[in-house]
Amino acid sequence: MPGPGRPARRRGRTTLLIAAAAVLGIVAGTATGYAVQADRAPTPLPALAQPGLAYPAKSLPEGKEAEPLSAEEDSRVRTDGDLRKLLLPRPSGAREGVLAWASDGWFSLDAYARDFDEPDYMFEDLAGKAFRRAACASWEQGEYRETNIFLVQFRADWSLGAPEHAEGQLAYMPEKEDGAGNPGDPIKGSSNGRYYLYKVKREAGYLPQYRARAIAHRGDVMLDINMFDTEPISKKDIRTLAERQLERL
Numbered sequence: 001m002p003g004p005g006r007p008a009r010r011r012g013r014t015t016l017l018i019a020a021a022a023v024l025g026i027v028a029g030t031a032t033g034y035a036v037q038a039d040r041a042p043t044p045l046p047a048l049a050q051p052g053l054a055y056p057a058k059s060l061p062e063g064k065e066a067e068p069l070s071a072e073e074d075s076r077v078r079t080d081g082d083l084r085k086l087l088l089p090r091p092s093g094a095r096e097g098v099l100a101w102a103s104d105g106w107f108s109l110d111a112y113a114r115d116f117d118e119p120d121y122m123f124e125d126l127a128g129k130a131f132r133r134a135a136c137a138s139w140e141q142g143e144y145r146e147t148n149i150f151l152v153q154f155r156a157d158w159s160l161g162a163p164e165h166a167e168g169q170l171a172y173m174p175e176k177e178d179g180a181g182n183p184g185d186p187i188k189g190s191s192n193g194r195y196y197l198y199k200v201k202r203e204a205g206y207l208p209q210y211r212a213r214a215i216a217h218r219g220d221v222m223l224d225i226n227m228f229d230t231e232p233i234s235k236k237d238i239r240t241l242a243e244r245q246l247e248r249l
Contacts, residue, residue, distance in 0.1 A: 083135040083151055083221075086248045088241065090139045097138030097146055107134035112152065129161030130154050132220075144207070145229040149245060156220035163192075166217040169224065170194060173215070180213065185235065187242045190216040193223075195238045214242035218249040 084105040090096060101111035112134045113123040134152045141147070154161025173179035173196055180196035187193035193216025201209040207230040214225040223245055227233050 083133060083153055084137075086221075087135055087137040087149055087151060088245050088248065090137070091141065094139040094141045094147075097140050097148065099136055099138045099148060102136050102138075105135055105137065107136050107150070109134075112150070126161075126165070129164055130157075131161065142229075144231075145227065145233075147228075147241070148226045149241075150224040151249075152222045152224065154220050154222075162217040162220050162222040166215055166222045167192070169215050173213070180211075185239070187214060187216050187239070187246060189243060189246050190218070193217070193242065193246065195225075195235070195242050197233065197235060197238070200232075212238035214238055214245075216242065216246055218246060221249050223249070 087105075099107075101107065101114055103111075109123060109126055109131050112131075113119045113126060116122040132153045132155045134150055136151070137149045139147055152162070152165060154165070170192065173194070174183050175181065180198045182196060184194035184196040187195055193214065195214035196212065198211040198213070201211075210229045210231065210233050212227040212233040212235075214223070216223050223242070225238065225241055225245065227238055227241070
C-alpha cells in the first residue's frame, strides 16, 4: 500500500535570501535601539495586563512546592511515556495488519522515511526537524479495508518539527496529481488538521482503490491516518478515527 505521502517542498533560494536580508535589518535596528536606550533613564515595567498567568495561582507557604500538572493539564505527561499506548486500539473483530519496516509498533527514522517518494531527502528533512520516534498501528477489516495510523514525535526543546511536518504534508493535499485533489474538511479539536477522501483509482485488471487520509498535530506529535479499501470510504469513517486519535494526544 502507498505510504503517508510525498515529502514537503523545499524552500527556494529567493526565500532564503529574503530571510537573510530580514535578519540583517533586525541586527542593524537592534544596534540603533541600544544606543538610544543607553541615554535614557530606566522606566519601571507596568503590571501584567492579564491576571492569573502565574502558576500556582496563589502564593504557597515558604518551603512548599507546587503540585506537578496532571496528564489532563500537561500533554507532555502523556506523550513522554510509551507513545504506542496513545494509538487507537484495534477495533473489535479487526485483524492485525502488517506494516513493512515496522518493529514492535515502532518506526525508526530510516524506516519512516522509506514510506515517502524521496526517502533520502525525507531522512535529512526529518532529522533536521529533530525527529524523535514514530509509533504505528495497522489493522484490517472485512475483505480489503486497511487502516494505518502513524504518531510521529519530534523533540520539543527547540524545534517545531510536528507542525512543520504536518503543514508540509497538508500543503500538497489539494493537488490532483500528488494529493487528494480537494481542500478536505477540518478535524474537530484541531487548529489546522484536515481529513480527505481521494478520487477512486481504477486500472484494468485490478480492483478499484479508494483512499482516505487525515493529518493533524498536537504539541510535539503529528498524526497521519490512512485508510484503503476496494469499496467507498465514508467521510464519517475517517473523521471519527481522526477525532478519536486526536483526543488521546
